Amino acid sequence: MVVGLVLVAGLVVIALGAGVLAPYSPIKVDPLAALQAPSTTHIMGTDQYGRDILSRVLLGSRLTLMVGPAAIAISLFFGLLAGVAAGYVGGRVDTVLMRLVDVMLAFPGVLLALGAIAVLGVGLMNVTIAIGIAYVPNFTRLIRATVLSTKQNLYVEASRAMGAPALYVVARHVLPNIMAPVLVLTSSAIAWAILTGAALNFLGLGTQPPTPEWGVDLSEGRSYLGAAWWMTTFPGVGIMLAVLGTNLLGDGLRDVLDPRLKE
Amino acid sequence: MLKFVVLRLGSMVPLLFGVSVAVFFMVHLLPGDPVLIILSGSDVTPKQIEQLRHELGLDLPIHQQYVHWVTKALHGDLGRSIHTRRPVLQAIVEQVGATLQLAFAALGVAVVAGVLIGTLAALRHNTWIDAASMAFAAFGISIPHFWLGLLLLFVFSFTLGWVPATGTEGLKRLVLPAVTLGLMYAAVIARLVRSGLLEVIRQDYIRTARAKGLAEPRVIFGHALKNCLIPVVTIVGLQFGHAMANTVIIETVFSRQGIGRLAITAILEKDFPVTQGVILFMSVMYLAANMLADVAYAYLDPRSREP
Numbered sequence: 064m065v066v067g068l069v070l071v072a073g074l075v076v077i078a079l080g081a082g083v084l085a086p087y088s089p090i091k092v093d094p095l096a097a098l099q100a101p102s103t104t105h106i107m108g109t110d111q112y113g114r115d116i117l118s119r120v121l122l123g124s125r126l127t128l129m130v131g132p133a134a135i136a137i138s139l140f141f142g143l144l145a146g147v148a149a150g151y152v153g154g155r156v157d158t159v160l161m162r163l164v165d166v167m168l169a170f171p172g173v174l175l176a177l178g179a180i181a182v183l184g185v186g187l188m189n190v191t192i193a194i195g196i197a198y199v200p201n202f203t204r205l206i207r208a209t210v211l212s213t214k215q216n217l218y219v220e221a222s223r224a225m226g227a228p229a230l231y232v233v234a235r236h237v238l239p240n241i242m243a244p245v246l247v248l249t250s251s252a253i254a255w256a257i258l259t260g261a262a263l264n265f266l267g268l269g270t271q272p273p274t275p276e277w278g279v280d281l282s283e284g285r286s287y288l289g290a291a292w293w294m295t296t297f298p299g300v301g302i303m304l305a306v307l308g309t310n311l312l313g314d315g316l317r318d319v320l321d322p323r324l325k326e
Numbered sequence: 327m328l329k330f331v332v333l334r335l336g337s338m339v340p341l342l343f344g345v346s347v348a349v350f351f352m353v354h355l356l357p358g359d360p361v362l363i364i365l366s367g368s369d370v371t372p373k374q375i376e377q378l379r380h381e382l383g384l385d386l387p388i389h390q391q392y393v394h395w396v397t398k399a400l401h402g403d404l405g406r407s408i409h410t411r412r413p414v415l416q417a418i419v420e421q422v423g424a425t426l427q428l429a430f431a432a433l434g435v436a437v438v439a440g441v442l443i444g445t446l447a448a449l450r451h452n453t454w455i456d457a458a459s460m461a462f463a464a465f466g467i468s469i470p471h472f473w474l475g476l477l478l479l480f481v482f483s484f485t486l487g488w489v490p491a492t493g494t495e496g497l498k499r500l501v502l503p504a505v506t507l508g509l510m511y512a513a514v515i516a517r518l519v520r521s522g523l524l525e526v527i528r529q530d531y532i533r534t535a536r537a538k539g540l541a542e543p544r545v546i547f548g549h550a551l552k553n554c555l556i557p558v559v560t561i562v563g564l565q566f567g568h569a570m571a572n573t574v575i576i577e578t579v580f581s582r583q584g585i586g587r588l589a590i591t592a593i594l595e596k597d598f599p600v601t602q603g604v605i606l607f608m609s610v611m612y613l614a615a616n617m618l619a620d621v622a623y624a625y626l627d628p629r630s631r632e633p
Contacts, residue, residue, distance in 0.1 A: 166344030170609045171571035178348075181593045181601045182355045258470055262575050265472050266590055281473060285579070288476060288491075289484040299473030307468035 064315020070308025074301075078124040087115035089122045089275040098291045108293035110283065114273075120297045123275035128305060130191050130260030130269075131253040137195025139249060142202020147233055149203065150210025160203065167200040176259060180268050187276075190269035194256045205248055209241040216240075243320040250313030254306045261302045277301050330624050334617055341613060346399070349606045350392050353382075353598055360384065360598065382599075399606065405599035407592075414603035418585055422607075424494050425584035428507065428576065429569040431500050433562055435508025440515025441558070445551060447516065448523035459516060466513025471572070475506040475579035492581035503580045507572060511565045515558055522554035556626045563619020567612030 077084065087105075093113030101108045107116035149160040167175060179193035213219065214237060222232050264270050264278030272279055277298040284294030353360045361379045379385050382405070383394050398405070404414035447459035482502060483491040493499045526532060527550050535545045574586030585604050592600035 162340070162344065165341060166348055169341050169345045169613055170348075170605070171568045171612055173568075173571040173574060174605060174608055174612075177574065177589060177593060178352060178601075178605050181598070181605075182352055185594065254468070258468075261470055262472055266575065266578055267594065268590075281470075281476065285476060288480050292480055295473065295476045295480075299470060299476065302470045302473060303465075303468055306470070307464065310464065310468050 064312060064319070067308050067311030067313075067315055070304055071312055074124060074128060074305055074308065077121060078128050081121040081125060085115075085118035085121045087118045089114060089119040090273045091115075098287065100291075101293055107297045108291065110280075110291070110294050111287055112273075116280075116293060116297055119275040119280055120277070120301055123277045123280055123298060124301060124305075126187060126270055126274070127257065127261055127264075127277040127302065130187070130194065130264075131257035131305075131309070134191045134194035134256040134260065135198060135249055135252045137192060138198035138202050138252060139245070141195075141199045142206055143245075145199070145203040146206025147210055147237070150207040151214060151229065151233055151237065157207070161207070164200040164203050168204075172197045172255070173259060173262075176263065177268075180263070185268050185271075187264070187270045190260055190263045194259050194263075197259075198252050198256065201252065202245070202248065205244060206241060209244055210237055213237050213240045247313060247317045247320060250309060250316055254309035254313065257309065258302065258306050327625065331621055334620055334624075338613055338617055342610070345606065345609050345613070346396050347392070349602050349609070350395050352602055352605070353384075354388070404603035404606070407600050408597045409595055414599050417588060417600060418603060418607050421583055421585045421588050424582060425570065425573050425577070425586060427500065428503055428573050428582065428584065429566060431504035432507035432569050432576075433511065433566060435504050436511035436515055436565065437558070437562060439508065439512035441519050441551075441555070443512065444516040444519025445523060445546070447520040448527070449546065451524060456520075459520070463513040463516045466509050466516075469510075471506050471510050472575050472579050474509065475502065475576060478502045478506055479580070494583040499580075499582070503576050503582060506579070507569060507576050510572075511562075511569065514565070515561060518557055518561060519551075519554055522557060523550055526550045526553050556623065559626060560619045560623045563615050563622060566615040566619075567608075570608055570611055570615075 091114060093109070096105070096109050096113035097111055099105055099109040099113075105115050105117065107120060109115055110119070145160050145164070149157040170178065175197040176190075176193040179196045180189055183189035183192060216236075219232060219236050222236055227235075260269065261276075261278035261281070264276050265282045267282065270276040270279050272283060280298040281295050281302075284291065284298070287294050361375055361382070361384060365375065365378065376385075383391050386394060402415050404418070406413055407417060410417070443459045443462060447456045450456050479491055479502060482488045489498050489501055490496075523546075527546075532545060532550055535549050536542075540548070571586075573584055574589055576582070577584040577586040578590060585607065589601065589604040589608075591597070592604065
């Protein structure tokens with residue numbers, strides 16, 4: 064967990080301070096410096112337009128790292144609404160919502176995101192929304208299940224018996240008790256969202272060049288793989304560290320919040 | 327067993343209905359008139375707009391449009407590509423072979439590598455081999471597979487020249503894409519086999535097998551591993567659908583033919599009949615793979631057939 068926390072914190076600091084840390088403009092073209100290998104002038108080398116890779120990696124971290132939390136915030140919002148409604152209200156609301164979730168889960172996550180992009184159109188905002196939509200059923204299922212077990216507790220029944228309104232019971236007694244598993248899922252979901260976001264950007268469905276973004280930079284470096292390994296190496300390491308850090312953080316959170324799952 | 331299969335098949339019907347409704351409504355969820363969106367950027371007459379609207383069945387009431395669309399789909403007519411004017415099903419059939427080949431090869435790599443690494447980690451529990459195996463699993467899950475593909479291309483194709491960089495034909499061109507896609511799933515299988523084996527080797531029947539004087543490899547491969555592989559069957563079935571969807575990315579990295587690339591091209595070109603067709607086809611494959619995994623699990627572990 065400590066390694067995960069250090070990685071995630073380090074990347075967030077880099078993303079926030081990228082404007083100050085970047086030695087060059089990430090979009091400044093310099094044909095004379097094209098495809099230069101890593102050196103003291105350009106620590107991570109340059110791309111086919113002579114743009115500094117280090118500056119692009121530093122500033123590209125912002126968009127890549129933003130997609131994960133932003134997309135999962137959407138999933139969490141709708142997952143909470145649907146999951147609490149299905150679990151707490153039950154009956155027909157539960158049946159209808161769960162059948163919808165079943166249909167959404169009939170599509171693999173990447174395919175669901177692709178379908179959403181097909182409808183919404185190409186662009187970073189739409190990629191973020193598409194990934195968010197793709198993860199809603201996972202949150203809905205988990206939240207419904209935890210709400211169902213939480214509402215059996217005596218303190219919830221007591222609150223209801225005392226005439227407390229449903230919204231109060233949910234906010235005061237149910238939500239605080241379902242947060243642990245939701246937090247664990249959020250962490251692993253962010254890792255998946257960062258990876259999927261970078262993949263969709265790599266495929267040309269999200270951020271468009273020349274905006275720096277790790278997936279876009281990997282895609283551009285693909286054409287120069289034999290001549291300039293540095294173009295794909297550094298953005299790739301960035302994505303891997305971000306996903307690894309978030310996954311390790313999620314594993315650590317799971318061990319702390321639910322020791323029964325610890326091996 | 328037959329009852330289980332029939333019930334499981336029956337449970338797919340409402341899901342298939344839901345999937346068909348969702349895919350059908352993709353076109354209707356577009357903000358604005360789908361015909362104008364499809365024709366955007368080209369000079370068209372009102373007559374051409376009406377012709378396309380009629381061709382896509384968009385001039386009918388919505389419920390009739392759905393019945394019309396689903397009836398045609400059940401007869402293998404998924405419409406025609408807006409750009410190439412070819413039947414969508416024909417395009418899918420032409421491309422699906424390469425995608426299936428990649429998905430099966432990737433799962434082959436995943437099973438072999440995953441079982442080997444998981445077994446090794448469990449047998450050398452709490453040693454550096456165990457730690458290295460689990461580090462591999464952590465990296466396998468975290469590494470962006472499109473980046474791993476590029477790294478493998480750089481090393482084995484551009485530097486060593488062992489395999490061709492791009493293309494679809496021949497086994498040599500299948501190795502790197504299959505390893506790239508397979509390693510991601512190998513990591514999951516390795517974790518599953520390791521934890522399963524660690525639990526099984528403490529069971530009484532394993533102690534008995536050892537007490538009988540059986541050689542250690544026979545105990546592990548003949549008794550312990552056999553029981554750990556049942557959940558692996560389910561996971562492989564579930565992974566098949568995901569592998570099909572992830573070929574979208576791998577096919578682009580290795581410039582391979584396949585329905586994944588067909589889907590990406592269709593999305594970028596706003597070719598809705600093709601996009602709808604590929605998404606419908608892939609989700610049906612995904613559901614079928616999940617069902618087969620459940621049936622295989624029920625066959626291998628009769629306890630799971632109980633409702």
